[in-house]
Amino acid sequence: MRVDLYEKIWMGVAAALIVIFLAAIVVAAGAYAIHPQSHVETIDPTTVLEDPEFGNPGVAIQPDGSVVVTLVAEMFFFDPDPIEVPAGRPVTFRLTSPDVIHGFEIVGTNANTMVIPGYVSEFTMSFAEPGEHLVVCNEYCGLLHHNMVGKLIVQEVGE
Amino acid sequence: MKGKHALASANFAVAIIAFGLAACLAVLQSLSIADISFPMRREDLYYLSVTAHGVLMAIVFTTFFIMGLGYLIAREALGRLAAVRTAWCGFAVATVGTVITAGTILAGKASVLYTFYPPLQAHPAFYIGATLLVVGSWVWGGVMIASYRSWRRDHPDTPVPLAVHGILTTVIIWFLATFGLAVEVVGMLIPWSLGLVEKIDPLVARTFFWWFGHPLVYFWLVPTYVLWYTIMPKVAGGRLFSDPLARMVFVLFILFSTPVGFHHQFADPGIGAGWKLLHTFTTYAVLYPSFVTAFTIIASMEVAGRMKGAKGLFDWIGKLPWGDPFFASVGLAMLTFAFGGFGGAINAAYAMNAMVHNTAWIQAHLHLTVGTTVALSFMGAAYYFLPRITGRELRLAPLAKIQPYLWFLGMALFSTSYHIAGLRGLPRRVYSASLLGDEMGAQWATLTKIGAVGGVVLFVSSLCFLLVVATTWTTGRRTQVEAIEFAQPLAPVERRGIWDRLGMWTAVAIGLIIIAYGYPLVSMLSHERFGSPGFVPF
Numbered sequence: 094m095r096v097d098l099y100e101k102i103w104m105g106v107a108a109a110l111i112v113i114f115l116a117a118i119v120v121a122a123g124a125y126a127i128h129p130q131s132h133v134e135t136i137d138p139t140t141v142l143e144d145p146e147f148g149n150p151g152v153a154i155q156p157d158g159s160v161v162v163t164l165v166a167e168m169f170f171f172d173p174d175p176i177e178v179p180a181g182r183p184v185t186f187r188l189t190s191p192d193v194i195h196g197f198e199i200v201g202t203n204a205n206t207m208v209i210p211g212y213v214s215e216f217t218m219s220f221a222e223p224g225e226h227l228v229v230c231n232e233y234c235g236l237l238h239h240n241m242v243g244k245l246i247v248q249e250v251g252e
Numbered sequence: 253m254k255g256k257h258a259l260a261s262a263n264f265a266v267a268i269i270a271f272g273l274a275a276c277l278a279v280l281q282s283l284s285i286a287d288i289s290f291p292m293r294r295e296d297l298y299y300l301s302v303t304a305h306g307v308l309m310a311i312v313f314t315t316f317f318i319m320g321l322g323y324l325i326a327r328e329a330l331g332r333l334a335a336v337r338t339a340w341c342g343f344a345v346a347t348v349g350t351v352i353t354a355g356t357i358l359a360g361k362a363s364v365l366y367t368f369y370p371p372l373q374a375h376p377a378f379y380i381g382a383t384l385l386v387v388g389s390w391v392w393g394g395v396m397i398a399s400y401r402s403w404r405r406d407h408p409d410t411p412v413p414l415a416v417h418g419i420l421t422t423v424i425i426w427f428l429a430t431f432g433l434a435v436e437v438v439g440m441l442i443p444w445s446l447g448l449v450e451k452i453d454p455l456v457a458r459t460f461f462w463w464f465g466h467p468l469v470y471f472w473l474v475p476t477y478v479l480w481y482t483i484m485p486k487v488a489g490g491r492l493f494s495d496p497l498a499r500m501v502f503v504l505f506i507l508f509s510t511p512v513g514f515h516h517q518f519a520d521p522g523i524g525a526g527w528k529l530l531h532t533f534t535t536y537a538v539l540y541p542s543f544v545t546a547f548t549i550i551a552s553m554e555v556a557g558r559m560k561g562a563k564g565l566f567d568w569i570g571k572l573p574w575g576d577p578f579f580a581s582v583g584l585a586m587l588t589f590a591f592g593g594f595g596g597a598i599n600a601a602y603a604m605n606a607m608v609h610n611t612a613w614i615q616a617h618l619h620l621t622v623g624t625t626v627a628l629s630f631m632g633a634a635y636y637f638l639p640r641i642t643g644r645e646l647r648l649a650p651l652a653k654i655q656p657y658l659w660f661l662g663m664a665l666f667s668t669s670y671h672i673a674g675l676r677g678l679p680r681r682v683y684s685a686s687l688l689g690d691e692m693g694a695q696w697a698t699l700t701k702i703g704a705v706g707g708v709v710l711f712v713s714s715l716c717f718l719l720v721v722a723t724t725w726t727t728g729r730r731t732q733v734e735a736i737e738f739a740q741p742l743a744p745v746e747r748r749g750i751w752d753r754l755g756m757w758t759a760v761a762i763g764l765i766i767i768a769y770g771y772p773l774v775s776m777l778s779h780e781r782f783g784s785p786g787f788v789p790f
Contacts, residue, residue: 200677235789
């Protein structure tokens with residue numbers, strides 16, 4: 094196959110570009126541990142509201158000072174709402190749904206995950222600055238999908 | 253309908269009717285998101301309309317247009333169409349399926365969006381109609397392969413014409429893609445919606461949906477590239493820069509279009525991070541053939557400009573026929589794809605995806621790619637093919653000349669504002685961007701209003717297109733039929749090469765799919781799973 098010189102150069106440049114993109118992703122994933130939420134855990138969606146953990150959603154401070162937010166996304170609200178977390182501490186979110194698929198997005202951050210009935214989503218992040226964030230459902234879940242919003246309040250921690 | 257292009261015409265007609273309906277719904281959606289009131293603005297009708305728009309544009313318009321293009325190219329490039337009667341049966345099945353599905357949506361029984369993720373549950377007729385549409389398209393795929401086989405018997409040593417190579421690639425991708433869809437719809441959704449099984453696993457269903465959902469993109473894109481590679485250089489007055497590289501591009505799409513679906517599920521629980529990373533690699537691999545295409549197509553345009561006497565570095569751009577509606581459509585579609593492609597690289601970026609997942613950014617992205625790159629190329633193709641298959645002169649030619657530019661302008665307004673709104677966190681597909689009057693709504697309000705202006709411009713552009721097509725088809729002046737001519741490459745291909753061995757490449761593609769999906773599916777199915785009953789919250 095005869096390929097024009099300029100085209101050969103371009104094909105090399107394009108291949109190099111793709112290798113650079115992938116290298117950036119691999120470095121971010123490997124060295125900085127930046128991964129999408131990929132937790133594997135199942136739960137019966139029909140009994141979520143009686144579940145010992147998800148039946149009492151809320152914010153719990155662990156003995157080591159870390160925070161666990163147990164959250165249920167339902168048509169058409171988040172429980173708890175508002176979510177109150179301390180600034181500067183690792184916060185682990187555990188989420189599930191008793192009905193259809195929802196999204197959980199904290200606007201202005203990279204917290205953005207699907208909430209799929211039958212599965213538990215889990216990720217950990219921390220909020221450096223105190224303040225308020227809007228929380229939205231970003232997966233169509235029915236007639237009042239656009240009303241499914243909540244608040245996340247990051248509070249200053251007194252020493 | 254009579255004539256050698258009757259099948260193609262019938263398919264184009266269904267495609268264009270679907271496009272017209274979907275375009276009318278789209279403008280109202282853009283107004284609704286921006287909180288601009290109009291009669292009948294209601295939540296239920298908004299989500300119904302989003303569903304209808306997605307199904308009619310992304311599935312019906314594209315599939316019927318591509319089937320028509322396949323029939324047309326087989327007739328022109330191979331000089332034959334095998335099993336015409338069977339092909340008509342396929343057309344009838346697909347059309348009946350479309351009417352059933354569209355009717356179910358319009359009746360308000362299937363506002364589940366075109367992704368129809370369970371446990372949202374539509375009326376069974378929605379799934380059954382969609383299945384018929386796909387079965388009809390399988391008949392088309394079979395007819396394409398049979399036509400090629402018949403031609404091959406008469407031409408044992410000639411390389412297959414490039415346009416047919418591209419159409420066969422499209423058919424192979426469609427069969428690989430719709431296997432996943434069939435498992436989801438026939439194996440899971442239909443029995444569940446009929447009440448034969450009580451529960452469904454939403455994650456497994458989503459996984460099979462995206463097995464289909466991404467190669468669907470290449471089912472749209474490869475025929476678009478066929479127009480760019482084989483028709484555009486001729487219309488521009490030049491030649492195709494490289495024929496063998498075009499074949500390589502098509503084969504790379506066969507290999508890498510399917511084993512990439514997890515990049516739509518980065519945010520899903522239940523799928524290990526390692527597999528998401530593997531699908532990131534294959535997704536970036538599928539960028540490569542588009543990079544190569546960009547060079548070949550732009551080089552072909554330069555060849556055309558220089559054959560018309562252009563001298564300096566950039567003079568050739570001005571020598572191109574920007575007043576020709578087909579050329580203008582394709583030129584603007586390609587320009588748009590540069591932006592759409594780079595946005596796609598961001599979406600596919602494993603961790604960065606979290607910044608844009610399910611936001612208005614994604615709406616903006618897919619309106620650049622399928623909504624402009626593919627749709628505008630198809631509209632341009634209609635201007636090129638319609639006179640040639642009906643034997644009628646294009647009517648309202650000035651409208652046809654400005655229509656691609658209007659589309660480009662409207663999409664620039666819509667897409668730019670929605671990209672920005674998405675980066676700021678506006679979720680996609682909301683009845684109202686004010687989200688219960690949160691103060692964030694204020695900063696989104698300006699952007700969504702610019703988007704609505706774009707929506708209106710796009711609607712005007714759609715009306716221009718529909719007017720030109722309808723008047724040409726019915727009252728265009730009968731004229732001497734111009735032939736459909738495929739572009740000649742600078743250096744013709746004389747022998748069948750490695751890129752013509754489509755059967756072998758299909759086998760490799762199946763191997764890649766097994767690697768990418770085998771273990772994750774086995775692992776998904778081996779968890780303790782509970783399943784969900786159906787919900788109808790619309």
